[in-house]
Amino acid sequence: MSRLRLRLSISLDGFVAGSNQSAQHPLGEGGEDLHQWVFPLAAWRKPHGLEGGKTDESTPVLEEELTNSGATIMGRNMFGGHPGPWDRTKPWMGWWGARPPFHHPVFVVTTHPRPPLEMEGGTVFTFVTDGIEQAYDLARRAAKGKDVALAGGANISQQYLNAGLVDEMQLHIVPILLGSGARLFDGVKHLHDLRLVKTVAAPNVTHLKFSRE
Amino acid sequence: MSRLRLRLSISLDGFVAGSNQSAQHPLGEGGEDLHQWVFPLAAWRKPHGLEGGKTDESTPVLEEELTNSGATIMGRNMFGGHPGPWDRTKPWMGWWGARPPFHHPVFVVTTHPRPPLEMEGGTVFTFVTDGIEQAYDLARRAAKGKDVALAGGANISQQYLNAGLVDEMQLHIVPILLGSGARLFDGVKHLHDLRLVKTVAAPNVTHLKFSRE
Numbered sequence: 461m462s463r464l465r466l467r468l469s470i471s472l473d474g475f476v477a478g479s480n481q482s483a484q485h486p487l488g489e490g491g492e493d494l495h496q497w498v499f500p501l502a503a504w505r506k507p508h509g510l511e512g513g514k515t516d517e518s519t520p521v522l523e524e525e526l527t528n529s530g531a532t533i534m535g536r537n538m539f540g541g542h543p544g545p546w547d548r549t550k551p552w553m554g555w556w557g558a559r560p561p562f563h564h565p566v567f568v569v570t571t572h573p574r575p576p577l578e579m580e581g582g583t584v585f586t587f588v589t590d591g592i593e594q595a596y597d598l599a600r601r602a603a604k605g606k607d608v609a610l611a612g613g614a615n616i617s618q619q620y621l622n623a624g625l626v627d628e629m630q631l632h633i634v635p636i637l638l639g640s641g642a643r644l645f646d647g648v649k650h651l652h653d654l655r656l657v658k659t660v661a662a663p664n665v666t667h668l669k670f671s672r673e
Numbered sequence: 674m675s676r677l678r679l680r681l682s683i684s685l686d687g688f689v690a691g692s693n694q695s696a697q698h699p700l701g702e703g704g705e706d707l708h709q710w711v712f713p714l715a716a717w718r719k720p721h722g723l724e725g726g727k728t729d730e731s732t733p734v735l736e737e738e739l740t741n742s743g744a745t746i747m748g749r750n751m752f753g754g755h756p757g758p759w760d761r762t763k764p765w766m767g768w769w770g771a772r773p774p775f776h777h778p779v780f781v782v783t784t785h786p787r788p789p790l791e792m793e794g795g796t797v798f799t800f801v802t803d804g805i806e807q808a809y810d811l812a813r814r815a816a817k818g819k820d821v822a823l824a825g826g827a828n829i830s831q832q833y834l835n836a837g838l839v840d841e842m843q844l845h846i847v848p849i850l851l852g853s854g855a856r857l858f859d860g861v862k863h864l865h866d867l868r869l870v871k872t873v874a875a876p877n878v879t880h881l882k883f884s885r886e
Contacts (some may be wrong), residue, residue, distance in 0.1 A: 472858065473687060473856075473861070474686060476688045580773060633825075633881075635881065635883065639861075643685075643686075643869055645686035645687075647684065648686070648852075649852050651849070651850055666881060668846075668848065
């Protein structure tokens, strides 16, 4: 059965993005430091069209994330919500470039309707304005029996967690402090039977996998 | 050389105590759930005068904490700051019972001067009113070359972290949400060269050890 799998990098003090998100700092100030563990990995570079890279204890964790994902859900900010100045003769394509790394259908939960956006490499962004449950329905159908990845950010993750819809939560705990920004668990009261099932120690990150059966 | 070693159990959402701390709930509402991993351990029961208990992956982590500690520092709330009604014909002895589990000198950072309190089993509480640096000086001298344990709570830990005085930080990350309470890292901007050096996966807890050399 298709499962909804949340995965996020999170600082030791609980932030999944820094403050003052902008086109220059889409992850907020300091937010890129949350992802330093993943950038050097060959398993990350490949879907981004890059060669080379290393293998370490994080590799199987990342490969497990990428395996069996048939669709992705994200919030509007993660698509690229507030880009600042851009060439308005062209439609805004988000922050992911012409060839996004998803290579499957992506559902963006937003309040702004717009037609689907077909990118190179198999990624199609579909903009969903009827909320998280509709997005999940559409994503599950598009995934055709595979799992649905929930990519964040904080706000959309909170909505899915509070609705009890998350079947798996993979947290990449990065041993840094951001001090301010978007907290993953703000307003989240409980984990709806998500239990810690696996811990992986890796360079500059600790992976905690939660699941419910 | 004597090192200052902070050790705390912390929820997935960053709290080291629940809200509404009281004599009935010294760790705040839900706060006791932060310590469920430690109560069954033989290595915890022994210094508390209890027999039996189990051994698991947390045992060496706890033993390492207890080893080489010659003195402990804590904040006033952790000693037992606001106990509510009690028999005022006797001095308030804190929350730790007649025979506290420390078995060495304990320095309580407080604004209320009072004479030292000698308990059974080798624990002597000394009340320090001149702030964290004086407490550290006194504790280091009392430890006679051994390390000094910093037992919390949140406020005193923040003061030592912000002063850059912490040499080692052992976080026991418990996979639960408390939703509110005292956050360990509130107002803490950076880790002053504390780096993740060891991760231990254990039942119901993940131990992250930070150290600076």
